[in-house]
Amino acid sequence: MTDNLVLRVVAKLLIPPILLFALYVQMHGDYGPGGGFQAGVIFGAGLILYGLVFGTHAVRSVAPPRLLAIIASLGMLLYAGVGIASMIAGGSFLEYGALSLDATHGNHVGIIIIEIGVGIAVAAVMTIIFCVLAE
Amino acid sequence: MIASHLPVLQVALPLIAAPVCVLLRRGRWAWAFTTIVCWGMLAIAALLLDQAMGAGPISYRLGGWAPPIGIEYRLDGVNAFVLLILAGTAALMMPYARQSVEQEIRPERQHLFYCVFLLALTGLLGIAATGDAFNIYVFLEISSLASYVLIALGRRRRALTASYQYLIIGTIGASLILIGIGFLYAKTGTLNIADLAERVPALGETPAILAAFAFITVGVLIKLALFPFHLWLPNAYAYAPSFVSAFFAATATKVGAYMLLRFVFTVFGAPFAFGTLPLKEVLLSLSLIAVLAGSLAALFQTDLKRLLAFSSVGQIGYLGVGIGLASVTGVTGALVHVFNHALMKGGLFLAAGAIAYRLGATDLSALHGLGRRMPFTMAAVVIGGLGLVGVPITSGFVSKWYLVQGAFEEGLWPVALFVLVGSLIALAYVGRVIEAAYFRAAPEGGEPVREAPWAMQLSIWAMIAGSVYFGLHTDLTVGIAERAAAVLLGAP
């Protein structure tokens, strides 16, 4: 598909808003519909579209699968780390309220951090799946 | 402070350790790290069992949300016992893993192998620990997905088709469980198992509950691989890497048995399942066919790993018999057999893996004269095999004793007869292995075969010695199992 001018131009136009929208969904997740999983999938879809139009080698140069595997692991550790942190702070596993003196504030902080963990893990895994299957 | 968090740490630690293995990047480092985690798991499981047996059920609230709204980890004697079996198997098998994995898995994949193994362990531990019905489904899928990947890593290409077949059948099974849980939720508005246990019996024989029961039972039986749902098991165990075969043979079907016990006895209640519905007749007849068919099929295998896999189909039948008897003695027998069979079959598959490590094959014809050439490994196969038969002083005898006793208590002497016939067939197939290894001359001019490495011997003999120890000292296993069975059946 790399030689199709229309696809290339449309993809170039679409990919930045897709990635930006992913970030919006990510950060909006604790108030409204959205969150890490959805954002991760949208972000991954942006990268996959890039791969579909410009070839897998293009995606691999932007996001090497080895790096993606590390990012996915770090995302998972971020999530689990919040769980451990809330245990150390005196709550039970993933009880975000314990993270701050004010329970509501703690909930916000906890949810935003774990959603970031979920988001980067999902985006990385989706892209890895695409790269592996597209080979 | 840590003591109160043990239930969640049991499940969360391997989950956290899995991505760390990816970051370690070296097979050997990942192995060392996984070994430490597994022994930590065993320590936690032992502490939890002690707490659960002493102070009664432990409840842990995830995220601080109170049950029945929040997810609860609830540990009574039954699942604390299962947790100990899972963590103990993983810990005892880790010394074996390093050399076996180094030989069978490509170097750049070894650290990922341990990552996926830890995820499988997380799933299995999670099923046992959680007190939430939907959570069981999620953990079931985590462990299943990890096991599809692990099985597909086998060296022969048939591992791929075996894994694909298991993926299709396993996903259908898990989906049926999901439908059943959906019906339960629609009818009761709760997913907490303790809460379901109160509300479901009150609803009685409504169509939705009957449908939920049917879907969940069939789904769990597929995961348990009870006849006639066992078709995925022999290929999956025969073609998986040695360590994976041994680990799943020792643990995966045991968790299936736990799910069956939990759903039938705790959620639906014995009076509904065995009084209103004819589960007893169905389960007993399927289990007895499994005992006979599995053992007979094992008799005609020409490959040691396939023979052991079909023997597992038969041994799962014994679990089904114990559960189907639905008496304290029967369920005790089933739980003790879960423990004993994990040790015996785990040890046997490890030994088969050690033979494959040295010979590159596990055909019975390749075993000729191996009794002299690999004396320790073959001795382990003999003792483990006698355990499968149920010879006194092995632990296999203890579990069969309880099953036969349970059958007589219910006045079902044909069941006892079938159990004994199954043991005789087991004697025949174990005899074939012994004959090949001890009474056939080694092929002339073959390359000399060395005994398996000591680290692999260590794991094999830890499992086999355990199976003999618990055949002689039954207080621990039977004591725990009897109390757990009493909890399940609601007896005082």
Add this chain to the structure above:
Amino acid sequence: MEALTHVNYWAAIALAMIGLYAIIAPSNLVKKLIGLGMFQTAIFLIYITVGKVEGGTAPIIDPAYDVYSNPLPHVLILTAIVVSVSTLAVGLALTVAIKRAYGTVEEDDIDEQDRR
């Protein structure tokens, strides 16, 4: 007319049966995975239907409404969808590996090669 009020359930049953048929009948491994996906989607439909409250709106708190649909089944199904996506990914990866090892994704051909 009673039957028509349960149109979602009929749809779920039909979808599940088509899915099961598509798992069993074709010999192509990719088609089987498509069937598996349909079968799981049917279950999602059952859950979502259960979560609908008559006259309820989307479960986002707003002073203008006081009847909301039950969000819990949606959350459960979000998890189940993740599981189903992962299953599909593992299944497709296996199919790719099978294609490399056997040179075909037709079950009949694979069985024949294994028998040899």
